[in-house]
Amino acid sequence: MKKLLFGAAPLSSRAADVTWLLFRLHLGLSIAIGAGWSKLVNLTTATEAEKMVGGAGSPPDWFVQQVADLGFTLPSAYFWAVLAVWGEFAGGLLVALGLGTRLAAFQLAVQFLVIAFFWYDKPEPLLGMYYQQLLFWAFVLVTGVGGGRYSADYWIWKRATARLNPPAARAATLPAIPVAG
Structure with missing residues (x-):
């Protein structure tokens, strides 16, 4: 499990x-x-900087309505909208940092699977919703490759494996080389 998350x-x-x-x-x-932060602070344009100071944390009504249009009832639509927004925000930061990269990227791949292929009545597999x-x-690729x-993840994995196999233990397991003399 550790290798899957931090390997x-x-x-x-x-x-x-x-x-x-x-x-x-x-x-x-x-x-x-x-995608995440702009919804958390309810931005509708990039110039609404005053909204960044206060009132962050819940998705805008238009986004909750879009989630409800997928077939969720309104109390649960709000719950799923909150999860989606925080998933975009936190998942994006984790992918950027390379921390729990595969798990964060997998979660975002699932979100974008829903957005790209199920969000609209008639999604077009190649031409519609191309972005x-x-x-x-891209998130499927990051899920497969990991953080690099x-x-x-690499720093954590390297430290963990070095702690389990210190240099002295590695030297002790090396075969002895006979010295002519």
């Missing part, structure tokens, strides 16, 4: 790891700020 491995090169970090940062922060479908596949070398 991370370096990619084939440092350049690939840096590219993956930049991809994760952009993807995670775009969702956290653009949301792209985000769905430059992630909190």
Whole structure:
């Protein structure tokens, strides 16, 4: 279970790891700020900065109504809307940090599966909702690859495995090399 949550491995090169970090940062922060935070502070335009100071924490009425339009009754629609908004915000931050990357990305992939393929009456698999479908596949990719070398997961995994197998124990298990003399 720990490996699933925090297991991370370096990619084939440092350049690939840096590219993956930049991809994760952009993807995670775009969702956290653009989708999650903006709904938490009820922004309808990017210039409503005064809403960022107070009143954050609950989804806007229009979003709750959209969730209700999926077939949820209104008391539970509010609950699911809150989970979706906080999932976008917290999940995006976790993907950006590379902390619990696979779990956060999986959760966001499920959300974007619903958004891209079930949200509308007649979603078009390739042409309609292409942005949301792209985000769905991006989160599927992050779920599969994990955080990479430059992630909190990799740092945690590396420390945990070093603690379980310290250098002195590794040296003791190395085969002895005979010395001619």
